[in-house]
Amino acid sequence: MTVETKNRRVTAADVAKSLGISRATVGFVLNNTRGQTISEATRQRVIAEAERLGYRPHTAAQALARGRSRIILLALPDWPVEHSLGRHVAEASRVLEEAGYSLVTYTLHESEAVRPLWEALDPDVVMGLLPFSERDVASMRASGIASIIPDPSSEPMAWQTGPSIVAGPGLQVAHLADLGHRRIAFAAPDDARLTAIVEARFSAVRNKALELGLPTPDRRHLDFHDSSARQAVQQWSASGVTGVVAYNDETAAAVVAAAVREGIPVPGELAVIGHDDTPWAELFVPSLSTIRLDIEGLGRQIAMTALVAVDGRAVPAEDPALIAALVRREST
Amino acid sequence: MTVETKNRRVTAADVAKSLGISRATVGFVLNNTRGQTISEATRQRVIAEAERLGYRPHTAAQALARGRSRIILLALPDWPVEHSLGRHVAEASRVLEEAGYSLVTYTLHESEAVRPLWEALDPDVVMGLLPFSERDVASMRASGIASIIPDPSSEPMAWQTGPSIVAGPGLQVAHLADLGHRRIAFAAPDDARLTAIVEARFSAVRNKALELGLPTPDRRHLDFHDSSARQAVQQWSASGVTGVVAYNDETAAAVVAAAVREGIPVPGELAVIGHDDTPWAELFVPSLSTIRLDIEGLGRQIAMTALVAVDGRAVPAEDPALIAALVRREST
């Protein structure tokens, strides 16, 4: 089996010529074109010859000819990225690949790119975890992007405001309440880019507190590089707050560190729970209680949303019960 | 300025027709084709009309016609990714965009993809921080990828074994030596995927120790989920090791946590220094001394390497002195 080491790549025409048939037939076989019937013998010969010659379809040519690239572009947020995001993506990528699509991710940078990635890739779908700016949407439309998710004209997707966002905060509050805490505070990073999601999480925390008959939680934004965390724990300590729900593990770490430095025992006088189950959360002293999300589930959810857009298949509902789980460690 | 909201996207032919000239001329103007002389008047009319109609070149068509996609694919390692990597990429992306290329990154997943991304994107260059497997290289060649970096047949690139890898470890050792530590240990995660780079860093540590006249450092691989870190600190404590160079901040955190739990004062009896200046390193108690890398510099380095491959321009040397800096905190 000597594979040619030619300069030129192998094309469908090469396969056809080598077999004495037409390019069209090669295409029919390799794409299982419906509405065309090719004899089994020919089919096998084509497949074998394509394999032998090491044929690879030229994607640019395919994209040009059918008007679709089978590429899906996923914009990841610029903000302090949840550790888990990477695994979301791995799973989404797996599901999409099975459906014949390639998932490309990129990080939305503050500086507006001169030539955004959707122009360079001509994806069939551009997805984002948060809505895109007007400018970006306009640019996508001009580039001929068929579907944009979230579509500015429609409702946010379930996985943007749904269980994946609010299940965790609910568990955090419930856990603290189980332990007997009544005065609870919510701590978040002081980062403008996080406003929307912090808002969503805080509102979930408040609702859960209400539901459990607890007083409305205090809410604070901490800058990790100044003394705001220390001030916060002092004031909580003074005002009788004994449980802190943190936006994520990093925030939880800042709170715990401040408490330790202020001589406030954790969890003795202040219990703290994070979110995301970051790998180092277990290494912290005291180790951080946190929320673990069902990453694979969320990844599938994202993938399915994309497939709905391109294939029109129905999207399965997500099961809230499975989506988030409590991981109890030393900090509560 | 009413922009058409047609179903079909605007093509160069539309621009040409609207102006009563040929498609070719439009192409010449929009690409500044050298060797073609177009009157300034026509040039302006073309540019204005393209703008007015919202023309965007169809990348797949361009890629097909010229044979190059102006896409560069960068494979990121699957392993516990250095926090900084994201910023490497941002800078590399910026530089490449200025040169007219789009950088796409992806994470190499353990599971072999059926249809790897380089087949879907037809990039001009595929780069990796570590060498690719034989299989991957073969697959890339079959897909017609013109240049692969690192090329299996050539030397590893400077930024793979060069200052960016070894500058940090050198500083770590020097810092501990400055503080009077003589018996030093090296701690790394127990992760097979990291073998190569751990090897490179350890060898840098050993060389620096040698150079400073210190005994050869002990070396240990820690599993963060069992008691191996606690065993390690016990044994170090027993054998007179007083300084630990950690592979990264996470490893440093594991060592510090183990020491604290064993009642060994940090940095009193054991000084620990991490690597990467992860955001949460500052939040740890005690806060972690670490090494901060010149991320932007490394990003530029990567970008330039890619441009050398596609454009044949010369690659500037990197300045080792600027590449890594010590960040001293409480753990040393």
Added chain:
DNA sequence: GCAACCAGTTCCCAAGGGGGT
């Protein structure tokens, strides 16, 4: 500026064989 070309996709039609009347 005309025309060829890049590498596929796809509509439409032609040849040929088999079965039915």
Added chain:
DNA sequence: CACCCCCTTGGGAACTGGTTG
């Protein structure tokens, strides 16, 4: 037995949007 019809199999050629001699 001749004829016709239809179905299977596969090919011709236009088309995708730009680049370039």
